[in-house]
Amino acid sequence: MSAPESLPLDLEQLYRDSNVAGVLEALERELVGLAPVKTRVREIAALLVVEKLRRSVGLEAGAPSLHMSFTGNPGTGKTTVALRMAEILHALGYSRKGHLVAVTRDDLVGQYIGHTAPKTKEVLKRAMGGVLFIDEAYYLYRPENERDYGQEAIEILLQVMENQREDLVVILAGYKDRMDRFFSSNPGMASRIAHHIDFPDYKEDELLAIAGLMLEKMKYRLDAGAEAALREYIALRKTQPHFANARSIRNALDRARLRQAKRLFEQRGAPLTREALMTITAEDIRASRVFETAGEQR
Amino acid sequence: MRLTQGTFSFLPDLNDAQIRAQIEYCLGRGWAVSVEYTDDPHPRNAYWEMYGMPMFDLKDAAGVMAEVDACRKTFPRHYVKVNAFDATHGWESLRLSFIVNRPPNEPGFALEREEGAGRLQRYSVRSYAAERPEGERY
Numbered sequence: 001m002s003a004p005e006s007l008p009l010d011l012e013q014l015y016r017d018s019n020v021a022g023v024l025e026a027l028e029r030e031l032v033g034l035a036p037v038k039t040r041v042r043e044i045a046a047l048l049v050v051e052k053l054r055r056s057v058g059l060e061a062g063a064p065s066l067h068m069s070f071t072g073n074p075g076t077g078k079t080t081v082a083l084r085m086a087e088i089l090h091a092l093g094y095s096r097k098g099h100l101v102a103v104t105r106d107d108l109v110g111q112y113i114g115h116t117a118p119k120t121k122e123v124l125k126r127a128m129g130g131v132l133f134i135d136e137a138y139y140l141y142r143p144e145n146e147r148d149y150g151q152e153a154i155e156i157l158l159q160v161m162e163n164q165r166e167d168l169v170v171i172l173a174g175y176k177d178r179m180d181r182f183f184s185s186n187p188g189m190a191s192r193i194a195h196h197i198d199f200p201d202y203k204e205d206e207l208l209a210i211a212g213l214m215l216e217k218m219k220y221r222l223d224a225g226a227e228a229a230l231r232e233y234i235a236l237r238k239t240q241p242h243f244a245n246a247r248s249i250r251n252a253l254d255r256a257r258l259r260q261a262k263r264l265f266e267q268r269g270a271p272l273t274r275e276a277l278m279t280i281t282a283e284d285i286r287a288s289r290v291f292e293t294a295g296e297q298r
Numbered sequence: 299m300r301l302t303q304g305t306f307s308f309l310p311d312l313n314d315a316q317i318r319a320q321i322e323y324c325l326g327r328g329w330a331v332s333v334e335y336t337d338d339p340h341p342r343n344a345y346w347e348m349y350g351m352p353m354f355d356l357k358d359a360a361g362v363m364a365e366v367d368a369c370r371k372t373f374p375r376h377y378v379k380v381n382a383f384d385a386t387h388g389w390e391s392l393r394l395s396f397i398v399n400r401p402p403n404e405p406g407f408a409l410e411r412e413e414g415a416g417r418l419q420r421y422s423v424r425s426y427a428a429e430r431p432e433g434e435r436y
Contacts, residue, residue, distance in 0.1 A: 096358055096360075097357040097358050099357050118350070118351070122351070122353070124361070125353055125356055125360075125361030125362075125364070125365070126355050126356055126357070126361065128356070128357070128358045128360040128361040128364075129357050129358020129359075129360055130357055130358065164360065164364070167358070167360040168360075
């Protein structure tokens, strides 16, 4: 029995009841930048809330397809967003368990004939009720070897993506250009993925904000000189090869922690405060190799 | 004669929603669920054939249900059961096991009496279905 057409429905109430608001807020707070990603995540959340409301008044539309592709350079937050996505889908009751199973080609593709199908199926079974995150998905397809077992894994994946939509959400992730090539050679895969989300590179002040969040989580802080040094460091590091956005920043901070520990250790005997244990100074950051090579270039 | 074995032997057969709920319970306790089948219904036949590997690290019953359905499709006239294995120290054995598929027609068992020395009498149970070779029963 359906409700009268004009009866007012409380979307706000439903939104508040599902704890999606909290998850979206955390997404906003803990992830810096990524505007297009956040917009799309919010759109999907809105769709699911509205869908839930529609179902409650008898407007069935079948489960929407939520398979996604995340493209972007290394360190732009694809895995982190996938984790958040699993939480959001769980909060909205789209996925029953809300766990994330992260795999790569090795976990899906077998070594010999007849090995691939059971392996892929096992991973799919583990991911049911949650999200399957396939990192660097383009390695599944190797056009140069026509006997490659990757194709078999793709076929099984496609079948489950189509038939068991309500059991499993698949997220493919990888570099933009390679993913584009992967999709153009696997049209079946491209057509089954409704959401293509591109992760932009971070700008310098976004990276600085990320560094701030990371340090806060690790219970460190920068003194005034260190902050300026870090700003310079980021600008230099961006121009160098193998720059991996937030990941490079994390590595830089880890190395700065190392130097800070060494510095404190060498000064032992001198009185040490809690403050000193927390503080990373400019010299900890300026000792980085990045500054050296920049000096040579000049 | 309807074969009864395992945890819910005293109940009528579970429907799919009930089977799913039982599997959810098992997975919630961290047990590994597996599917087995046989066409030899003898009560002392403890070793049924495994349908695929036991499933570890599953979070949701959908994966097991897919396996149960696949097994039923492959062996529609066999007995199929779901087992849940508890690997925790001290248990290391099945915690739950129940039949989820049975042949449409179950002929049952014959009781055989054997005369021994003196007035000694031995009894054994023989399944009518097992008279035919494996795969042709039921």
